[in-house]
Amino acid sequence: MHGLMHGIPIALGYLSVSFGFGIMAVKSGLSPLEAAIISITNLTSAGQAAGVSIIATGGSLFEMAVTQFVINIRYSLMSLSLSQKLDKSFSPLKRLIASYGITDEIFAVASVQDGKLKPAYMYGMILIAFIGWVGGTCAGALAGEFLPSIVTDAMGIVLYGMFLAIIIPPARKNKSILFVITIAAVISVIFKYVFTSVSSGFAVIISALIAAILGALLFPVDDKEEEQ
Amino acid sequence: MSIVAYIAVMALVTYFIRMIPFTLFRKKIKSRFLKSLLYYVPYAVLSAMTIPAIFYSTGDMVTAIAGTVVAVILAYFNVPLIIVALSAAGVALGIGLLF
Structure with missing residues (x-):
């Protein structure tokens, strides 16, 4: 119930x-x-x-x-x-x-x-x-x-x-999330208009992984942040 | 490609991702890099999925951009999820009707 x-x-x-x-x-x-x-x-x-x-x-x-x-x-x-x-x-x-x-x-x-x-x-x-x-x-x-x-x-x-x-409210509070979503969006746009032979599914994955890896390297999270 | 095969692959991959840690794992992830990566992945995925696809989501770049602008502004001011989503569609529809 x-x-x-x-x-x-x-x-x-x-x-x-x-x-x-x-x-x-x-x-x-x-x-x-x-x-x-x-x-x-x-x-x-x-x-x-x-x-x-x-x-x-x-x-x-x-x-x-x-x-x-x-x-x-x-x-x-x-x-x-x-x-x-x-x-x-x-x-x-x-x-x-x-x-x-x-x-x-x-x-x-x-x-x-x-x-x-x-x-x-x-x-x-x-x-x-x-x-x-x-x-x-x-x-x-x-x-x-x-x-x-x-x-x-x-x-x-x-x-x-x-x-x-x-994604926007946490990006407003947390600059590292803003960084990650901006990088992901920029790479995704590049795939759409420059590397047009890459299919949409792979373009999303590659964009997201590059952005998340950069985020993890440049702005590693501590346990407190993770719980938010 | 058979649609059944596509759906089966989607369903199985999604289920195993949820099921394996829920049933088997008991330890916590220690690596700080891995934790950070997993923390950022959802945001990165949603961003890459949304941009630039959102500009093509209504079949008309003008209505889509209008809807996107409204969604970004409302989301920035922490308006609830559903209101953001429906307002974007409402504005796209309104602009579409006007022009």
């Missing part, structure tokens, strides 16, 4: 973002069913958006695997951190189930809870977030097929708007 309640704001946020994802997927040539299956099996925004663009441009499966790995590797840190907070009642099987639902938002809420995390709490929160994510995807994919294109075109920006809302 507690988990369900904590999941409601997450689900509401997911609804509108996944609505944008559904529209984007259909515009890229996927069917509503395929868009829904991607949301059911992945439950992640940035990875899914990158995945759809790889499918749309006919990228290789290797490119898909590497892209998903780099974009989603942050989850392994979150999983690692949450694994230290699990209640004894979390059996290996329950860990296998709950690990499916570790997203940025669920991690953020779960990691600040007092005491140990119980399976029922995690299941409840993941379930309601899942309903918001998949429901929004279906609604967006279906709406994408009959809404006027001027509306669906405008909705194409939703996911990117959310990404900006995630």
Whole structure:
């Protein structure tokens, strides 16, 4: 019950973002069913958006695997951190189930809870977030097929708007994050207009890795900063 | 390439990234470089994904730039995520209707 309640704001946020994802997927040539299956099996925004663009441009499966790995590797840190907070009642099987639902938002809420995390709490929160994510995807994919294109075109920006809302506030407070996102953006632009033969998925990974490595070398974080 | 194969690769890679540390690892990462790298990766990925793709996201550079400018300003003033995202789309739609 507690988990369900904590999941409601997450689900509401997911609804509108996944609505944008559904529209984007259909515009890229996927069917509503395929868009829904991607949301059911992945439950992640940035990875899914990158995945759809790889499918749309006919990228290789290797490119898909590497892209998903780099974009989603942050989850392994979150999983690692949450694994230290699990209640004894979390059996290996329950860990296998709950690990499916570790997203940025669920991690953020779960990691600040007092005491140990119980399976029922995690299941409840993941379930309601899942309903918001998949429901929004279906609604967006279906709406994408009959809404006027001027509306669906405008909705194409939703996911990117959310990404900006995630990276700008910390960059404002922390100069090293500002440095990293600026470098990543500049390299990404160079790929787009200069090294045009590099596919979009690899361009994102290479840009991000160069920027993150420079950030880690020039501005190594201490433990305090990491917890913010 | 079969769409099922694409989705299977996406789903499996994403699941294993979450599952392996959650079920197996018990130790903490010690390397300061590795910790720093993992700390910066999400920001770098989101930035590289957004720019320049956001300028092409609406099919019209003018509406996309208008939406981007609004999103950047609202995000700078810590407006909640969803309002930033929807305002960007609202402005893109508004500009699209006007011109």
